[in-house]
Amino acid sequence: MLKYLTAGESHGPQITAIVQGIPAGLPLGKEFIDRELARRQGGYGRGGRMKIERDQVVINAGVRAGEALGSPIALIIANRDWVNWQRVMFSGPEADISSPLVRPRPGHADLAGGLKYNHHDLRNVLERASARETAARVAVGAVCKQLLSAFNIQALSWVVEIGSVKTQRRQLPTEELFRQAESSPVRCPDPEASKQMMALIDKANETGDTLGGVFEVIVVNPPVGLGSFEQWDSKLDGRLAQGLMSIQAIKGVEVGVGFRGSRMFGSQVHDAIAYSEGKRRFYRLGNHAGGIEGGITNGENIVLRAAMKPIPTLRRPLSSVDITTKEEVEASYERSDICAVPAAAVIGEAVVAYEIARSMCEKFGGDSLEEMRRNYAAYLKQISEY
Amino acid sequence: MLKYLTAGESHGPQITAIVQGIPAGLPLGKEFIDRELARRQGGYGRGGRMKIERDQVVINAGVRAGEALGSPIALIIANRDWVNWQRVMFSGPEADISSPLVRPRPGHADLAGGLKYNHHDLRNVLERASARETAARVAVGAVCKQLLSAFNIQALSWVVEIGSVKTQRRQLPTEELFRQAESSPVRCPDPEASKQMMALIDKANETGDTLGGVFEVIVVNPPVGLGSFEQWDSKLDGRLAQGLMSIQAIKGVEVGVGFRGSRMFGSQVHDAIAYSEGKRRFYRLGNHAGGIEGGITNGENIVLRAAMKPIPTLRRPLSSVDITTKEEVEASYERSDICAVPAAAVIGEAVVAYEIARSMCEKFGGDSLEEMRRNYAAYLKQISEY
């Protein structure tokens, strides 16, 4: 069973992840993980912190000589800012807790978390609730991507909306759209929309405001039959929705045509089945389903979309209440971004890569990459003879 | 740990569910579960099967003298149609499998499931992938609702869109909207929209077409602090999204303002924190967040929305391929609905009730209802003194 746990506060010494279930023999490199971490830190509209942190992973277990051992993989990402915070965030009793945060920020876990955990210093809440935690998820996702790449499966993303600016959908190959997204400062595969998005970010910056948006994640080349309708929690669409919705600030998730499809007639929305001799065999005349029918992959690309709310930490703070005095105050301000949708898209790739890798491991088993590949190849052969 | 498994084919003898983790002493009645099952079967636009099935639960374990024992609860719902299907669906080798289904229906698991499980009779796929399984989820949800009602928490739903018809959002109390939805044939708390929706369903019926739509589920009176940002999979919004997306035909999920919020500025979207003496104490000036911030409840009502695609079984069938001959054919037709959005809303209540009940059990523990209520009351007192 592929699974993982993460730990780490935003201003603690490091972010830690343990990933379990990666087959032995998988080539795994720090370089690829670091590249993914850098992709997460990019994007127009990021705040000052992104300049401080240049995340680098250290692989501290589970990998030897560039290959997975089959044992749990420990990934460590140091927080460069730690030097400035160790007095305040130290684990021992000598930590300086003399300046508690008492002005909760709307849109964050601050107040609800303080009440839940009975914390009277809201720093004890926001440190873990922070999106800094997603660095660990991107590192885990990078490991999963390396597993998927052994099966020629990829998870790609781009931004389709920032605030009120929408991309025009263009008929280009997925790889080409991805290439354009990679070279856009806002991960948008549409140069014209990219410019408008950046202008909107500039405007928000001027007014002390923030922006959200919408991104897409596409899984290219998934096999038919991942996930299962056996039980409610084995359905792949449910798992993918959980993964995406669990990313900080995500408030909406769609598969395929999503909400738009609910406004169409059945005859317009379902993807007719066709057949051709040769490699392709069964295929679809469209992909409104987004590659998932009945909770399992149908062999078409998986198409997912997620909506991110605007960053809730505003330089022009919202109205709040001091938890000690109960007086009306301005919410506290921690250095933050104007817009993090491009980063969220990269995080989206990571959580999707994890779920696809998990469903691959469940279906194909295998303790070594050889074994998993052998099982996979035999299944593809079975499919091709169905 | 509250959890459950279900089993049962659409035309098998029965649907079975086992629910584990309900505290001892909870009053549990068959009547309430049956009422919920009936609500699931209602709605304008349902097909003939809904007239055959009048679901009734039998509680076969875990309840004695009207109260939960603390042991697992077994719920059985007989399939009334079984008498007509037992020859075909019998578990023993004498079953009649001489008429395999070979024309997969687009929009269903038929083809992908056949390939995955190597089934050459697609009946072996569609029987479990069918939404008949949601009867079990509604029964389980009814048990969870009875638990929640001991804490004065409710999960309510209504339909906001069917096809191209949208409800106008009206400023009425939640309970009043719910009451209106309950008396609408399409669960829509807007009499004018209800009429238009029914007219659209009639039109689809005439053309052999189908419709989808959008429903909302509101959790009324949740305590602050359910769910956790401790780990990616402990976040309540992620879990709720999984639950909703795992319902058959759901392709989109939103929390609070959802996709709409991603098009607004941060200053417009976050809910300012206010305070008043007395019972209410900390509260919000709005609820764009839909009651969840940082993956945990903030004490406001939880607001969820789900998009259902049109029913994929069309009387005017889509184009498909015979899996044996590989020739182009019309997809097979199983008796089906025109529109099942009202039913899906009731199922949505059930899966949401389960997730809320699960998070309640995690936070408050307790083997008996007395114990759980005592823990809950003491927590509310803690909150009121924060």
Add this chain to the structure above:
Amino acid sequence: MLKYLTAGESHGPQITAIVQGIPAGLPLGKEFIDRELARRQGGYGRGGRMKIERDQVVINAGVRAGEALGSPIALIIANRDWVNWQRVMFSGPEADISSPLVRPRPGHADLAGGLKYNHHDLRNVLERASARETAARVAVGAVCKQLLSAFNIQALSWVVEIGSVKTQRRQLPTEELFRQAESSPVRCPDPEASKQMMALIDKANETGDTLGGVFEVIVVNPPVGLGSFEQWDSKLDGRLAQGLMSIQAIKGVEVGVGFRGSRMFGSQVHDAIAYSEGKRRFYRLGNHAGGIEGGITNGENIVLRAAMKPIPTLRRPLSSVDITTKEEVEASYERSDICAVPAAAVIGEAVVAYEIARSMCEKFGGDSLEEMRRNYAAYLKQISEY
């Protein structure tokens, strides 16, 4: 993932189990399950109830035409005694609860369960804590045995001690010992010891006393490499120990030489590795390890042993306390057995078969039996070329 839940009270209408994760296409028959249920009900020294109950399974989901569908399997075992108990055990409020059990039996969950769940009628505890629940585990185990038999793996048991009577260890093939056990009224593969055991049971019966004992479960022909040392809870020996210790009345579990091995020197206890050309290749010169090293199978037979305490319900009751009056009383007496070690051995086979089947599914994946067998065969080939 192979997993299951069970529900059902000892005197309720039925015992229910849902098993998930069995691959599609596995031949599954009611006959085999019923035979296993009958084996559980046999044995010299059983009480009157065993004559009332002649367990028969009904397969209500997950199997069609004698083959698993790949969907969850529902197994129902009716309690024949239910007709005599429905007034008392009914799920509705009209149940007769006028005669609460208030004299807890030492050695049972009665008192501790009453305190835990705040039950003041101890019937509400003992009904679920009862070993009647093991009928469900034997049914689930029978399904797992059918899966294992597709891979030529078997779980066999016999009794080695009852009370003070011990079997002499005899050098016979496993299958022969099993055959002898099957024909012994006390499942003991030693005719002389069998007689002594039966005499001891007679003696205990005369004095109103009870007996425990020790049984062995052998897994024949497991592949090398089941389980994992990846994480503490993936080790196969730990899982097997949990399974066996979770059987009612089991107080001790051993793998291989167990406690005896801890009194030997290292040079005496470890199994030297040898090699021969041909089918066998790597093998051991002994099997003190009981087939498991480092938490994984080493290819030798798995050897497990479990100690059962004497049945705690005595016709000559133990001293107890009335939970209402707090006065010293004799513990209540529910019809019971003198000795159930032979039955426990059959239950032991079942829980072991489940754990082995689970580890097989984890390692080999596969949605259909064809797929799982193909993966298995390819792995055996890999092993044979190592």
Add this chain to the structure above:
Amino acid sequence: MLKYLTAGESHGPQITAIVQGIPAGLPLGKEFIDRELARRQGGYGRGGRMKIERDQVVINAGVRAGEALGSPIALIIANRDWVNWQRVMFSGPEADISSPLVRPRPGHADLAGGLKYNHHDLRNVLERASARETAARVAVGAVCKQLLSAFNIQALSWVVEIGSVKTQRRQLPTEELFRQAESSPVRCPDPEASKQMMALIDKANETGDTLGGVFEVIVVNPPVGLGSFEQWDSKLDGRLAQGLMSIQAIKGVEVGVGFRGSRMFGSQVHDAIAYSEGKRRFYRLGNHAGGIEGGITNGENIVLRAAMKPIPTLRRPLSSVDITTKEEVEASYERSDICAVPAAAVIGEAVVAYEIARSMCEKFGGDSLEEMRRNYAAYLKQISEY
């Protein structure tokens, strides 16, 4: 839900653990964890490595100012020997893998692991299968002990057998036995037996042989009602057995009288129930059950016993086979201990403390220590009024 994952190779840079579910506000100190790590490293009969490693924990997440935050706790234990191994064990492709281990050691996972993971350098197996991993479990257990100590619950251990030397059972208070064990070089609370055990270890050392033994873990002051008979895998005895059996080299586990009890009559083995006014109320006239009846605690101390096989790495190596040449060879020798039973006893405390803490969290819930204690106190009051 309390849970944890560990990662780390025996000669890798560090051992890592992430523990999730510890309530906020729990005082947690590095000092106590380090003391537990030192206890694990002690004991007469340890090899050279124990002199190299002086384990120290670094808490890298989840704790601030000496208190748990409620977020996951990351624990890091550096391997001091890493400096000597980094060339061989490095995670990058430049690692030196030129000297593969090819002579598997009987009694270890070496051969079975090599076959399972398709590793041809057995170092890739033994590094994770090694008992070095138990350092992480002791650290996790130390965190759990700190949680338990907030409820005045303790997990204590001592050694009762080493090789053929047995302790005489003495009627002393548990705390006094523990104190004597702590000051014995072999953790044996019997000075005379301690001397004999040390002499036996000396003898084994001379002959290049190794020893195993038996230890006990006692849980002092557990509340009644931990664990559950609801489902097979919720039974506390099963979970404790899994925990203990999953410790490297453990081959037998007993609860209470264990195997000995299976040889007694029922009238001798069950613990009569008595009652006295005042604080004690319901209690037992004996503790043959070892504190667990029906899978749940009955309020008496929990008594567990585990059998450890002799260390399988012998200076006078066992016969093995070269996995490359298939020739008969002597097994390879890695520096090792003569006897590690005292260390295993400390590890036993840790795994038991984890399981008890887990069942406490399940029953009492709570996000903060205040909340958990409040729930606990109210339950004890309920019990006292039953």
